[in-house]
Amino acid sequence: MTQPLILCVRAKAGLDEARQALTDPKALNQWLGEHSTVDxxxxFEFWGRCIPEGDAPHQRVLAYDGHTLTLGWTLGGEETTTEFTLVSEGDDSTLIKLTQSHFDYAEAVGNSNIRGVLQTFWALALANLVDHLEGRELTTRPDFTSAVFESEALIDAPIAQVYSSLTDSAKATAWFGYPVDIDLRQGGRFAMGGFDAGPGVEIVELVENRKMSMDWGPVGISTWELAESGGKTRLTFVMSGFDESNPPYGAWLGWLSGVAALRRYNELPDWQITV
Structure with missing residues (x-):
């Protein structure tokens, strides 16, 4: 059995607000799934196109005490355990901890089981929960019924600043929360984990302040483009060239959760990453 996945986020909201966002069906339908039933x-059930294997609810409550909610969630033919814990840090701050069993990094890399999406699915969901609690527009939500991977985000910062955040190794490492090394040139390399972990992937197209494409092999080609929009920056992100019969949802959600962090990094002066 693998070690449980643990993710933590901090929201500028009181404990009661955080509890309501987690347990009110209308709130859940805004930041998590399309449909939910809570009593x-x-x-405690959630389902819809934003949820892996979301054709129907597959969750059951194992325990709930007002601060911790523990669920059994059947995914990929096995019942996993999902646990939310709310910790008050004062009147306007709550730490939200997510613990998830049955996440195997090898399944994520190999795209061999739907459970491989759990890390990036919850990273994006928690980012959306924080934005919901803080009254910010959500970055995006996934669609597990589609093999078209294209999304947009409007970032309240100038293009040059966003471009630097995407292409400077130190800045990309800061908002992604994981070492990133970038040899910034067409034909250069982009390395998740840093160059010490391997050579990375090739940058196949680069236009300063506008566009970068990277070739990830079987996972496909990822491309982001920037455009000015009323003093803000519109980022369009696309993945293509993968096997559409087995879409790499885990990788796609990893980028989407990264875009959510990129927005906060550029828009919030007191931004800090929580893991």
Whole structure:
């Protein structure tokens, strides 16, 4: 059995607000799934196109005490355990901890089981939960019924600043929360984990302040483009060239959760990453 996945985020909201966002069906439908049914301590279900294997609800409540909610979630033919814990840090700050069993990094890299999406699925969901609690527009939500990977985000910062955040190794490492090394030139390399971990992937197209494409092999080609929009920056992100019969949802959600962090990094003066 693998070690449980643990993710933490901090929201500028009180404990009661965080609890409501987690347990109110209308709130859940805004930041998590399209559909939900909640009647605690007996029922907590979510489903829809934004949820892996979301054709129907596959969750059951294992425990709930007002601060911790523990679910059994059947995914990929096995029941996993998902746990939310809310920790008050004062009247206007709550730490939200997510613990998830049955995440295997090898399944994520190999795209061999839907459970491989769990890390990036929850990273994006928690980012959306924080934005919901803080009254910010959500960056995006996934669609597990589609093999078209294209998304947009409007970032309240000038193009040059956003471009630098995307292409400077130190800045990309800061907002992504993981070492990133970039040899910034067409034909250069982009390395998640840094060049010490391997050579990375090739940058196949680069236009200063506008566009970068990277070739990830079987996972496909990822491309982001920047455009000015009323003093802000519109970022369009696309993945293409992968096997559409087995879309790399985990990789796609990893980029989407990264874009959510990129927005906060550029827009919030007191931004800090929480993992």
């Amino acid at each position: 605690l301590p007996g029922t």
